[in-house]
Amino acid sequence: MPRSGAEARDRLERGALELYIERGYDQTTIADIAARAGVTQRTYFRHFPDKREVLFSVESRQQQALADALAEVASSAPPLAAVLQAFRSMAPALEDNRPLAVARHRVISVTPALRERELMKEAALGAVVADALRQRGLSEWSATLLAQVTTAALGHAIHTWVADRNSDINDLIVQAFTDLGEFASSHLGPR
Amino acid sequence: MPRSGAEARDRLERGALELYIERGYDQTTIADIAARAGVTQRTYFRHFPDKREVLFSVESRQQQALADALAEVASSAPPLAAVLQAFRSMAPALEDNRPLAVARHRVISVTPALRERELMKEAALGAVVADALRQRGLSEWSATLLAQVTTAALGHAIHTWVADRNSDINDLIVQAFTDLGEFASSHLGPR
DNA sequence: GTCTATATCGCGATAGAC
DNA sequence: GTCTATCGCGATATAGAC
Structure with a gap:
């Protein structure tokens, strides 16, 4: 009391x-x-x-952490690498709260209303990434495109992580980015 | 009446x-x-x-159209190319309803509750794409990853389209996929 | 078509913390 | 004493039940 x-x-x-x-x-x-x-x-x-919001205070903290991490990445690093590095810096914090994350996602995954909110938080993360990329000089188009896409990849990695007890979030993030690069270049070809 | x-x-x-x-x-x-x-x-x-749902009956039709389009793409086409082709097939229908789409997005963009619902619809589209990719033999991991990422790219193309009066949705979709491949290969490089 | 639960929010009063 | 969190009451509207 x-x-x-x-x-x-x-x-x-x-x-x-x-x-x-x-x-x-x-x-x-x-x-x-x-x-x-x-x-x-x-x-x-x-x-x-x-x-809904009671379940998402964690995300707010993650968003702040991501913003900080993005600001610290060397500005010389290429865009995608910078985002990857920032995402990986979130791994320890995530790994520390695994049980909580699993419990949360269990409820969220079976509740449409909560899933909607989760997608909103993911979009907010994307906005943070887009901001950082814009500051690195990327065009509005490129910054937003890359932000959306990388955030989607991060979301996918996290979903796999909470679903697979023996996975490591850092590995999954790297894997997602790697696979993405592989698919993109082998099937559409970079000029 | x-x-x-x-x-x-x-x-x-x-x-x-x-x-x-x-x-x-x-x-x-x-x-x-x-x-x-x-x-x-x-x-x-x-x-x-x-x-919220009153504004989203269009999306349901688009989802069905996308599923049909995906089913018709030659199974020999590589994953990303197949998805791109299916997305492009939606262009005419979108271009026909441009005024309506612009009006809808104007309201949606300033209303968090509606934006949440829009993200949910985008996720549903992603699920359709993931299904199609799974049927093409992609692993659960790859199918979901590519589905999420390509759907995000489509979303980005559509947002740009409704915001820019003189843009062509088909061009933007192609541009998004092209840029994506370019970024991925030039900065993370597949092997 | 009617009835109800309950999510959401405004307001004024109260009561710990400094 | 000034904050700030809480309380208690009330009003509206969404959503679902009957």
Whole structure:
């Protein structure tokens, strides 16, 4: 019953995940979540704008981390390599929270409403990448194209990672980029 | 004020787009949409599951068209080329509905809730592509990776198309795939 | 077609933390 | 005392149930 905002917020996040797993997203009411965290419904809405967002605070942190990582990559590195390096720098943090990530994705994958939100977060990540690429001098067209495509590849790597207990996210990211390059050049040919 | 299902549905779609443009999505109520179409709220929900879906019946048709196109591409064509060909086959239909597409995207781009739904539709398109690639013998990993990535490229082409009055969707799709191959091979290089 | 649950948000009052 | 989080009450509208 601490009054401190951060703790209540944390309890709301954990409780929501638990409830969404126990009963399913649709069968869980915001009142339930608030009750489990020992606060009122109104308080829930001060911390999160809607019923979905409780599960996505992680993504916000990842987005910030990615932005920082992108800024640190040497500006001499070619675009794709820079993005790859930034993505790989996120691996440790991801690997540390594997159990949580697996639990989250289990609920998300069976709940359309949550999947929509997840795609939105992925798009937000893409926007961050696009910004970084623009600052590296890429045209609007190229920056956005590469950002969208690489983000899609990252999403694919992460999905495979949470689904396969024995996989390593860093390896999967590298694999995705490698395969992408291989397919692209062998079938469409770079001039 | 015909009651015939198809006509009412059509009026609901047109009316919703108009209202979303006039007042904005948030300021529009489903009752408003139903009223403008001359039906009740209940009727609205018989045609569409929620407030967003009214704007996305086009996507459903595109998805079907894409599935058909993918099935018709010679199985001898390499994966990426097959997907590109299928995407290009959608160009005429898109070009025919340009004004509508522009109006839709204008509303969607400023409405997070609608953007989420759009991303979901894009993901659904990706699933169709992944299915086709799997049937062509690609591994689960490769099929999904290529599907996600090519779909992202298509999305980028379409966004550019609706934003640029003088662009041609077919050209943009080809350009996206070409640039993708170029970037991939010149910066990460396959072997 | 009617009824209801509940997500979402505005407002004024309250109560810990500094 | 000033913040800031919380509470409690109320209103609207989406979505689904009957």
